[in-house]
Amino acid sequence: MAIQFDFAGKGVLVTHSASGLGRRIAEAFHELGAKVAIHDPHAADVARALSELGGVERYLGVPGDLTNPPHVAGIVQQALDGLGRLDVLVCCGAKARLCPVDGITPIELTQVLGASTKQAFFTTQACVPALRATRGAVVHVASTIGLVGGPRGAVAYATASGATMQMTRMMALELATDGVRVNVVCPAWAEADDPAAQAVLGDYFRSRSPVGRTTTPDECAAAVLYLAAPFSGSMVGGALAPDGGIASGHYVG
Numbered sequence: 001m002a003i004q005f006d007f008a009g010k011g012v013l014v015t016h017s018a019s020g021l022g023r024r025i026a027e028a029f030h031e032l033g034a035k036v037a038i039h040d041p042h043a044a045d046v047a048r049a050l051s052e053l054g055g056v057e058r059y060l061g062v063p064g065d066l067t068n069p070p071h072v073a074g075i076v077q078q079a080l081d082g083l084g085r086l087d088v089l090v091c092c093g094a095k096a097r098l099c100p101v102d103g104i105t106p107i108e109l110t111q112v113l114g115a116s117t118k119q120a121f122f123t124t125q126a127c128v129p130a131l132r133a134t135r136g137a138v139v140h141v142a143s144t145i146g147l148v149g150g151p152r153g154a155v156a157y158a159t160a161s162g163a164t165m166q167m168t169r170m171m172a173l174e175l176a177t178d179g180v181r182v183n184v185v186c187p188a189w190a191e192a193d194d195p196a197a198q199a200v201l202g203d204y205f206r207s208r209s210p211v212g213r214t215t216t217p218d219e220c221a222a223a224v225l226y227l228a229a230p231f232s233g234s235m236v237g238g239a240l241a242p243d244g245g246i247a248s249g250h251y252v253g
Helices: 020-031 043-052 069-083 106-134 155-178 195-208 217-228
Strands: 011-014 035-038 059-061 088-091 137-141 181-185
Touching (some): 011 020, 011 069, 011 106, 020 035, 020 088, 020 137, 020 217, 035 043, 035 069, 043 059, 059 069, 069 106, 088 106, 088 217, 106 137, 106 155, 137 217, 155 181
Parallel strands (some): 011 035, 035 059, 088 137, 137 181
C-alpha cells in the first residue's frame, strides 16, 4: 500500500465546517480530491462558505440541527444523496465556554455537552450504515483539555471533551468488526463563544506547551487526514494529540 494522502472519489462529511477549524479540515479533504459535504446549523452560513470556497464543484451544502436525531438522519441522507457514498465522517463543533462550577446553569451545561458529545454521537450513529458499506472512518475532534484539564472555568468544556474521547473508544471497539475505524484528535486549539474565553484558552495553551504555541488549523487537519487514510488502519480508538507537548506534562522547578 502506497503511503500517500489521496481521497479522490471519496465522500466526506465534516460537521460544523462553514468556518473555523472545521472549514480548514473540509478544505484539506477537498484539496486531496474528495467530494465534501459542508455542514452548519444555519443555511446562510453554509451558503456563505460555499460562495467563499469558489463555487460548488465537489462541495455540497447540508445545513441543519445535529442535536435532534430525526433531523440528523435527514442531514446525513442529504449528504449521502449528494456525495453518492460516505467514506469519512469528521465531527467538529464543540465551542469552549468558561464558567465556574458554581456559576454554570443546567441549560449552559446541556448546551456545552450537546455541542460536542451528543452531536458527535447522533451523527456517527446515523452514518454507521453508510460507513459499513465503504469500511470507512470516523474522526471526532475534541481537545487536549479532555486529556489533562484546563484553566479555571473550563470544567464543562473539559467534561464534554473527555466524554467525547471515551465515546470514541467505545464506538471504536464496537464498530471495528464492521471495518469502521473511529478515532479522536485532541489539539491545543479552541473556538470559544466569546473573545475573552478564546484569549484565556490561547494563553493557557501557549503557557503549557513546550513549543510555546497553540495547534494550527493545518496541523489539526493533517492529523485528521492521517486518521482517515487507509494506511492508518491500525489506529482504532486512538487519541492523537497534536498539542505541542501539553499532554506529555511539564517540568516542575
